[in-house]
Amino acid sequence: MKLYEYAIRRTLLLVPVLIGVTILTFYLSRIVLNPLGAYVTERTPPELIPAIEKKLGLDKPFYVQYAYYLRDLVTMDWGWSKVAHMPVLEALMYRFPATVELAVTAFLITIALGIPLGILSALKNNTLIDHIIRIIALTGISIPVFWLGLTLQYTFSYWFKTNGLPSLPSSGRVDPVLLQAHPVNRITGLMILDSLIQGNFIVALDAISHIILPSITLAFLDIGTITRVVRSSMLEVLRQDYITTARAYGLPRRIVIYKYALKNAMIPVATISGLMFGGLLGGAVITETIFAFPGMGQLTVMAITFNDSNTILAFTVLACFIYVFVNLAVDIIYAWLDPRIKY
Amino acid sequence: MSRRTGRELFLMDVRYSLWLISRNKLVVSGFVLVAFFIFLAIFGPLIVNPEIAQRVDYPNQLKPPSWQHPFGTDDIGRDLLSLIILGARYDLMIAIVVIASSLLIGIVLGSISGYFGGVIDEAMMRITDIFLAFPGLILAMAIATVLGRSFTNLMLALIVVWWSGYARIMRGQVIAEREKPYVAAAKILSIPNYRIIFRHILPNAIYPMLVVATMDIGGAMLTAAGLSFIGLGPSPFEPEWGQLCSRGATYLFQAPWIMFFPGITILFASLGFNLVGDGLRDVLDPRLRR
Amino acid sequence: MLLKVEDLRVEFHTYRGTVHALNGVTFDLDKGEVLGLAGETGSGKSVTALSIQRLLPPNARIVSGKIIFDGIDLVKLSEEEMEKIRGRRMAAVFQDPHTYLNPVFKIGRQFVDILKQHDPDVINSDKKEKVAREKAIQMLKEVKMPAPERVMEMYPHELSGGMKQRVLLAMAYSLKPDLIIADEATTALDVTIQAQVLEIMKELQKKSNISIILITHDLGIIAENCNRVAVMYAGRVVEFGRVTKVLVDPKHPYTQGLIRALPRTDKEVKPISIPGTVPDLVNPPSGCPFHPRCQYAMDICKEKVPEYREIDGVRVACFLYGR
Numbered sequence: 001m002k003l004y005e006y007a008i009r010r011t012l013l014l015v016p017v018l019i020g021v022t023i024l025t026f027y028l029s030r031i032v033l034n035p036l037g038a039y040v041t042e043r044t045p046p047e048l049i050p051a052i053e054k055k056l057g058l059d060k061p062f063y064v065q066y067a068y069y070l071r072d073l074v075t076m077d078w079g080w081s082k083v084a085h086m087p088v089l090e091a092l093m094y095r096f097p098a099t100v101e102l103a104v105t106a107f108l109i110t111i112a113l114g115i116p117l118g119i120l121s122a123l124k125n126n127t128l129i130d131h132i133i134r135i136i137a138l139t140g141i142s143i144p145v146f147w148l149g150l151t152l153q154y155t156f157s158y159w160f161k162t163n164g165l166p167s168l169p170s171s172g173r174v175d176p177v178l179l180q181a182h183p184v185n186r187i188t189g190l191m192i193l194d195s196l197i198q199g200n201f202i203v204a205l206d207a208i209s210h211i212i213l214p215s216i217t218l219a220f221l222d223i224g225t226i227t228r229v230v231r232s233s234m235l236e237v238l239r240q241d242y243i244t245t246a247r248a249y250g251l252p253r254r255i256v257i258y259k260y261a262l263k264n265a266m267i268p269v270a271t272i273s274g275l276m277f278g279g280l281l282g283g284a285v286i287t288e289t290i291f292a293f294p295g296m297g298q299l300t301v302m303a304i305t306f307n308d309s310n311t312i313l314a315f316t317v318l319a320c321f322i323y324v325f326v327n328l329a330v331d332i333i334y335a336w337l338d339p340r341i342k343y
Numbered sequence: 344m345s346r347r348t349g350r351e352l353f354l355m356d357v358r359y360s361l362w363l364i365s366r367n368k369l370v371v372s373g374f375v376l377v378a379f380f381i382f383l384a385i386f387g388p389l390i391v392n393p394e395i396a397q398r399v400d401y402p403n404q405l406k407p408p409s410w411q412h413p414f415g416t417d418d419i420g421r422d423l424l425s426l427i428i429l430g431a432r433y434d435l436m437i438a439i440v441v442i443a444s445s446l447l448i449g450i451v452l453g454s455i456s457g458y459f460g461g462v463i464d465e466a467m468m469r470i471t472d473i474f475l476a477f478p479g480l481i482l483a484m485a486i487a488t489v490l491g492r493s494f495t496n497l498m499l500a501l502i503v504v505w506w507s508g509y510a511r512i513m514r515g516q517v518i519a520e521r522e523k524p525y526v527a528a529a530k531i532l533s534i535p536n537y538r539i540i541f542r543h544i545l546p547n548a549i550y551p552m553l554v555v556a557t558m559d560i561g562g563a564m565l566t567a568a569g570l571s572f573i574g575l576g577p578s579p580f581e582p583e584w585g586q587l588c589s590r591g592a593t594y595l596f597q598a599p600w601i602m603f604f605p606g607i608t609i610l611f612a613s614l615g616f617n618l619v620g621d622g623l624r625d626v627l628d629p630r631l632r633r
Numbered sequence: 634m635l636l637k638v639e640d641l642r643v644e645f646h647t648y649r650g651t652v653h654a655l656n657g658v659t660f661d662l663d664k665g666e667v668l669g670l671a672g673e674t675g676s677g678k679s680v681t682a683l684s685i686q687r688l689l690p691p692n693a694r695i696v697s698g699k700i701i702f703d704g705i706d707l708v709k710l711s712e713e714e715m716e717k718i719r720g721r722r723m724a725a726v727f728q729d730p731h732t733y734l735n736p737v738f739k740i741g742r743q744f745v746d747i748l749k750q751h752d753p754d755v756i757n758s759d760k761k762e763k764v765a766r767e768k769a770i771q772m773l774k775e776v777k778m779p780a781p782e783r784v785m786e787m788y789p790h791e792l793s794g795g796m797k798q799r800v801l802l803a804m805a806y807s808l809k810p811d812l813i814i815a816d817e818a819t820t821a822l823d824v825t826i827q828a829q830v831l832e833i834m835k836e837l838q839k840k841s842n843i844s845i846i847l848i849t850h851d852l853g854i855i856a857e858n859c860n861r862v863a864v865m866y867a868g869r870v871v872e873f874g875r876v877t878k879v880l881v882d883p884k885h886p887y888t889q890g891l892i893r894a895l896p897r898t899d900k901e902v903k904p905i906s907i908p909g910t911v912p913d914l915v916n917p918p919s920g921c922p923f924h925p926r927c928q929y930a931m932d933i934c935k936e937k938v939p940e941y942r943e944i945d946g947v948r949v950a951c952f953l954y955g956r
Binding site: 016017018020021023024025028029138139141142143144145146147150151153154158278279281282283285286289290300301304305307309312313315316319320323324 | 469470472473474476477478479480481482484485486488489561562565568569572573574575585588591592595596599602603606607609610613614617618621
């Protein structure tokens with residue numbers, strides 16, 4: 001079948017999984033947790049509680065409740081967010097572009113650094129450079145995200161500043177004073193993109209300076225992972241017989257490595273990039289908190305502090321859906337890349 | 344591969360041998376680290392008196408590293424080095440318990456699913472699909488939140504997240520093994536199914552899982568510390584490393600050591616496990632065993 | 634004289650120690666000649682082939698010896714210089730077609746890349762891609778490939794083993810090299826396909842007068858296709874001469890043993906295998922490597938390595954023919 005037919009088929013196969021996901025989150029939010037939590041505080045008069053229960057449909061059997069839950073999800077009624085003081089969906093959607101901007105920047109950094117490092121490490125196998133890169137990669141996968149973020153923050157924001165060196169901002173997404181002076185219209189919600197489109201280079205530069213530290217923090221773990229994968233994949237490919245054929249026909253080294261070997265070596269990278277994205281989503285939660293970056297992750301952590309389960313679980317469902325679709329896209333790209341996959 | 348002089352070849356020889364040794368050195372240091380932290384986890388409270396270490400001591404607060412307090416003191420005056428030593432048991436315990444439990448659950452369920460196939464297998468695949476559809480940290484976060492903030496709930500949440508991965512791997516291994524002749528032989532001999540699975544197939548299927556599991560201990564430690572950092576772990580008073588970093592974040596600019604030392608301890612602990620895992624993989628790699 | 638290999642010695646460094654893969658290989662090859670390189674697994678046939686092309690893995694090194702190809706000693710060349718020779722003047726067809734073609738590129742792409750690299754007609758034209766494609770299709774026709782235009786658009790996994798081998802043959806011949814090394818090129822194929830591929834090779838060889846080194850353990854193939862044969866054992870050439878002489882009247886005890894081990898349809902004789910096993914090349918036996926298995930072994934065979942002697946136009950390395 002053709003590629004788009006394959007894409008459609010895979011998407012349909014996702015539906016049972018997505019339903020399963022909603023069942024799980026439903027279970028967590030309604031059954032494990034007392035659903036009154038978001039709506040009832042200590043100050044609510046006890047007489048009102050039965051009425052609230054009836055309104056929330058808590059007197060009905062579970063499968064009916066689940067139906068309501070599903071209906072609410074689909075109709076975009078995700079409840080009220082205690083910490084944001086607005087409907088959950090609105091709160092998440094407002095912060096969505098910030099998280100996307102952070103995740104995408106981190107992903108680009110990962111690819112831009114991780115893949116070349118992995119290739120270099122493989123080509124210079126067993127030399128000093130290889131060992132150094134391997135140690136860096138190993139450190140990358142052993143490092144706690146929050147520690148890295150905080151250390152970078154301390155060093156490049158505080159220590160540099162107090163020692164008279166040019167420093168990076170320690171928090172936020174953009175300097176509010178600057179933004180006021182040079183306003184930017186919200187087109188895509190991606191600050192860097194929006195300001196560039198509108199020719200507002202001052203804000204763009206400022207936004208970039210704000211995103212550097214958080215995105216490096218986020219990216220570091222994935223750089224470690226991807227470097228290792230690229231390295232071992234490349235080494236594996238270079239030992240293959242078809243590389244011997246290419247060399248036996250006198251194809252120059254550059255073509256053999258970067259065309260013939262690389263395309264094969266990138267296949268495992270495509271496979272894990274979906275997984276890495278999941279890691280980025282999770283890591284964003286911590287990173288945004290440390291750098292006070294106004295994304296969905298920061299909101300969620302605030303929700304944890306204030307026990308706002310609506311927000312937390314809504315974010316969970318949203319993150320899950322995003323993750324699933326990103327993985328689907330990766331699978332389709334992979335099927336397209338590797339001609340041996342039959343579809 | 345250009346022409347090499349005899350001298351270059353000799354040096355290549357030497358470097359090759361040195362590399363073999365140094366490779367092992369890294370693994371050896373990994374083992375040393377792991378052993379060190381396990382020692383701390385077990386004997387922590389014997390080295391440092393918890394009562395004294397955890398005592399609030401305001402006059403001593405926020406002191407930078409010095410001879411009396413090699414890692415400084417925190418915001419209520421406790422010696423950070425002692426806290427870190429005491430905290431070892433939390434982080435190591437949670438990582439090892441989580442991985443061991445999920446490994447166990449995953450192996451059992453994965454073997455059954457892979458061995459019997461059919462409806463059981465299909466059902467298991469769907470279930471693991473659902474669990475694996477969540478980004479790990481986020482599912483753990485959701486579960487830990489609804490269960491309530493505590494150390495045990497955190498462990499539970501992580502086990503729920505981790506088991507499905509192992510179940511999948513085990514299932515794959517069992518499916519690969521069950522077609523092999525020794526399984527057919529065992530069946531002919533009327534050996535009961537459960538014995539075939541656990542005494543015949545399991546030992547063969549388990550090797551790749553060991554490597555993954557060892558490195559996952561490091562990963563579980565990082566995830567647990569991360570969740571603890573955002574408020575889902577043990578109570579703020581406990582000396583768990585993630586907790587300490589969380590406290591430290593508040594005082595980052597005034598007293599960076601509070602966050603720095605517990606964090607770097609986590610780094611070394613997880614590095615140790617990762618080194619061991621790497622080394623295990625090289626040892627078990629059939630190609631290198633010629 | 635196209636190729637002259639003189640006393641080639643090659644070592645491999647492995648975890649178990651140093652493997653002495655080649656211990657003084659000497660033979661030569663004329664223009665337009667088909668040379669057979671015969672021997673059991675582990676005799677060093679493939680290592681010889683790889684050494685000639687300087688495609689040895691990183692843990693191997695050429696200790697000493699000469700490989701004189703058209704007057705140039707290949708051992709002394711740099712990698713860049715070798716790249717100019719490989720493909721253009723020397724091509725190879727390997728054993729397992731399944732693993733020797735890049736799975737993520739179409740056949741056409743791999744073929745065209747080679748032509749664009751080496752073929753002067755392609756390099757000098759304006760429409761390189763087009764000219765290369767036409768040439769490739771032409772070559773596929775020469776190896777009797779059905780529907781060559783379609784094959785160009787296919788991936789390796791869509792072709793059968795025999796077809797893949799033909800593609801490799803076509804690629805090898807397309808550059809009209811002086812030498813083609815066929816390393817067990819037919820071993821992995823069915824007997825009927827094997828016969829077809831050898832047929833094609835024979836035809837092409839006659840047409841273009843290319844020299845071929847045919848590496849195989851199958852003496853039957855050597856008998857039918859080769860002019861001369863070099864019999865290898867434990868990294869040395871033990872007997873070297875015209876096929877009509879060596880196979881009909883073998884001089885070296887090993888060659889005799891090989892022939893005796895063949896099943897015969899013309900006589901009522903049972904095949905007799907050579908006792909013992911191939912030597913461990915990390916710790917090769919002293920003196921002549923064959924002496925532990927040789928029925929004529931003398932004391933001197935254990936002590937010294939025999940030199941080459943010319944008997945009846947054939948070169949043998951054995952003390953039976955003088956000291």
